[in-house]
Amino acid sequence: MVKIKSIEYFRVPPRWLFVKIVDEDGQCGWGESTLEGHTEAVEGTLNALCKRFQGYEADDIEHVWQMAWRLGFYRGGPVFMSAISGIDIALWDLKGRRLGVPIYQLLGGKVRNKLSVYAWIGGDRPSDVEAAGKARLAQGFKAIKMNATEDVNWLDSPRVLDSSVERLKAIKALGLDPALDFHGRLHKPMAKQLAKALEPHRPLFLEEPLLSEHPEAIKQLSDQVACPIALGERLYSRWDVKRFLEDASVDILQPDIAHCGGISELRRIASMAETYDVAIALHCPLGSIALAACMQVDLATPNFVIQEMSLGMHYNTEAGEYDITRYVKDANVFAVKDGYVDAPTAPGLGIEVNEELVRQLAANSEPWPPKEFYGPDGGIREW
Numbered sequence: 119m120v121k122i123k124s125i126e127y128f129r130v131p132p133r134w135l136f137v138k139i140v141d142e143d144g145q146c147g148w149g150e151s152t153l154e155g156h157t158e159a160v161e162g163t164l165n166a167l168c169k170r171f172q173g174y175e176a177d178d179i180e181h182v183w184q185m186a187w188r189l190g191f192y193r194g195g196p197v198f199m200s201a202i203s204g205i206d207i208a209l210w211d212l213k214g215r216r217l218g219v220p221i222y223q224l225l226g227g228k229v230r231n232k233l234s235v236y237a238w239i240g241g242d243r244p245s246d247v248e249a250a251g252k253a254r255l256a257q258g259f260k261a262i263k264m265n266a267t268e269d270v271n272w273l274d275s276p277r278v279l280d281s282s283v284e285r286l287k288a289i290k291a292l293g294l295d296p297a298l299d300f301h302g303r304l305h306k307p308m309a310k311q312l313a314k315a316l317e318p319h320r321p322l323f324l325e326e327p328l329l330s331e332h333p334e335a336i337k338q339l340s341d342q343v344a345c346p347i348a349l350g351e352r353l354y355s356r357w358d359v360k361r362f363l364e365d366a367s368v369d370i371l372q373p374d375i376a377h378c379g380g381i382s383e384l385r386r387i388a389s390m391a392e393t394y395d396v397a398i399a400l401h402c403p404l405g406s407i408a409l410a411a412c413m414q415v416d417l418a419t420p421n422f423v424i425q426e427m428s429l430g431m432h433y434n435t436e437a438g439e440y441d442i443t444r445y446v447k448d449a450n451v452f453a454v455k456d457g458y459v460d461a462p463t464a465p466g467l468g469i470e471v472n473e474e475l476v477r478q479l480a481a482n483s484e485p486w487p488p489k490e491f492y493g494p495d496g497g498i499r500e501w
Contacts, residue, residue, distance in 0.1 A: 119175045120145070120216075125168035125205065129157055130479045132433050132440045133486030134405035136471070137164070137204030139212055141176045147212025148471050150407035151204030152376045153196055155488035163201035171205065179209045183382045199354040199379050206380025207411045207467075214466035221411075221466060225385065225418035232458040233416050234424045236297065236322075238403065238431045240264035240285070247285045251292045260457030261322060261424060262289065266298040266312060269491035269499035273307045279315055286319050297322040302329040302352070303491075303500035306339075313343045323348040323370050323399075329500075330362075337367035346370055351401035354378050356387050363394040370423065374401040376408045381415055388419045397423040403431055406442040409452065410467040417461050425459075427452065447472050 120141045128136045135157055137149040153160050167186060174182055186202045187193055214221045222228045239250035239262050247264055254262050266282050282298070289296040298321045300309060309327045316324065323346040328335050330352045340347045350372035353359050362368045371391045375384050388398045398421050400412045409427055416422045427442070428434055429452065434441045443449035447470040451462050462468025491499040 119177055122171055122174050122176050125164075125171060125208075127151065127161060127164050127168070127204065128476050128480035129161070129483045129485070130405075130440075130445070130476055131438065131483050132436070133157070135160055135200075135204065136405065136407055136445075136476060137208050138473075139176070139205065139208040141212060141216075145212055145216050147208040147210070147215060147466060148407050149204035149206065149208030149211065149380065150376045150405050150411065151200045152404045152408060153200040154404075155486060156197060156200075157485040159197045160200045163197055164204065167201055167205060176209060176212055179206065179213065179382060182206070182209060183379065187379075194355050194358070196352070196354055196377055199383075200377050202383075203376045203378065203380040206382050207375065207407065210381045210411075210414075211466040218465050220462060220464065220468055221381065221414035222417040222461070225381075225415065228417040228461055229420055230417060230422075230461070232460050233413060233422075234261070234457060235259065235427050235454060235459050236261035236263055236295075236424055237427055237429055238263055239289075243268045244285060248288045248292070251289045251294050255292060255294065257429070258454035258456060259294070261295040261297070263297040263299055263322075263325070263426065264289070266300045266316075266324075267304065269493065270304055270308050271493055271497075271499065272305045276311060279308070279312045282312060283315050283319065286316060286321060290319065295322045297325060297348070299325040300327045301500070302326040304328065306332070306335050310339060310342065313339060313345060317343050317345050321345055325349065325372065326351070333361050333365060333367065336362070337365045340367045340369075348372050348399060350374070351377065355383060356390055359387050359390060363390060363396060366394070368396060370397045370399050372399050372401040372426075374404070374408075375411050375415065376402075376404055381411055384415055385419075388415070388421065392421040397421050399424045400426065402426045403428045403433065406445045406452070406469060407467065407471065409442055410462070410469045413459065413462065414467060427459075429454070445472055445476060446470060
């Protein structure tokens with residue numbers, strides 16, 4: 119058995135937090151603890167966990183996870199679970215590399231040879247989605263996701279919803295399958311109207327039609343529309359997920375591997391979802407390490423349906439060229455062909471991180487602040 123020698127983290131643009139673990143033999147593994155807009159909080163938690171786990175057996179991934187979860191007394195939440203995620207993913211990568219096999223082989227082997235994927239069009243204020251849709255088609259995508267609306271008041275004019283329907287129709291006319299992300303920015307008076315208006319046009323799914331802290335309202339909405347309801351990026355453990363499965367209020371679960379405790383907890387959540395006939399479509403508008411980790415789990419998950427990837431996403435390009443392909447030495451692992459990405463075959467996560475570039479950019483990387491939206495009255499709108 120080989121012990122953990124060191125754990126480091128790196129804040130890199132546009133808004134990602136990478137983790138590196140090295141064992142006593144000099145082998146390394148990479149993980150990702152990105153929590154959009156809360157980098158410094160996660161870094162504070164990692165400071166404590168990095169010290170704690172030095173000297174632990176690197177192969178005892180579950181023991182490390184349980185120690186972090188149970189012996190901290192206070193559990194869960196986005197900051198704590200994101201910190202655990204980066205360490206957990208890095209330990210799985212390290213083990214796969216030491217054994218010379220992809221992580222999916224350690225999870226029981228793959229159940230498919232390639233993964234259906236989708237990409238974003240339309241940012242926080244979507245406008246010309248038709249041109250963006252055509253660009254995604256040219257890249258090889260068959261499905262996309264876009265924000266359903268701009269910022270909307272708690273109760274707003276129904277007219278603000280008309281453009282959502284028109285954008286959906288425009289994308290479907292291109293031959294793409296569009297999903298609509300409400301982003302939790304609509305409240306019940308508007309979400310009910312928009313879901314009904316979109317229903318005849320058969321979107322792929324409706325994501326976060328309401329905030330996850332309103333499970334009873336999500337259940338009501340789910341009972342009112344035939345569109346598949348998807349959510350999960352703001353659920354951080356299997357205990358957070360449990361109620362939504364028991365209430366039958368969600369059709370597609372979208373946990374985020376960098377927020378929910380990493381590969382270890384994600385596998386448990388996916389298995390829970392399968393027992394309720396709920397599909398898995400992992401949330402990942404994040405970095406290359408998180409995406410590579412998602413792909414490893416997707417390949418070994420029977421109820422997986424489609425994977426989000428942030429290739430060319432507005433967050434990655436607004437402040438410079440910091441796309442997912444920049445931090446890996448061989449970007450072909452993320453190549454999209456006819457709507458799919460092939461299963462990677464290299465050990466561990468299946469990627470080689472460009473550590474020299476990571477260290478270079480981390481030296482001066484600033485925290486990424488969340489967007490701010492305000493209505494015409496000056497009141498805060500949901501991001």
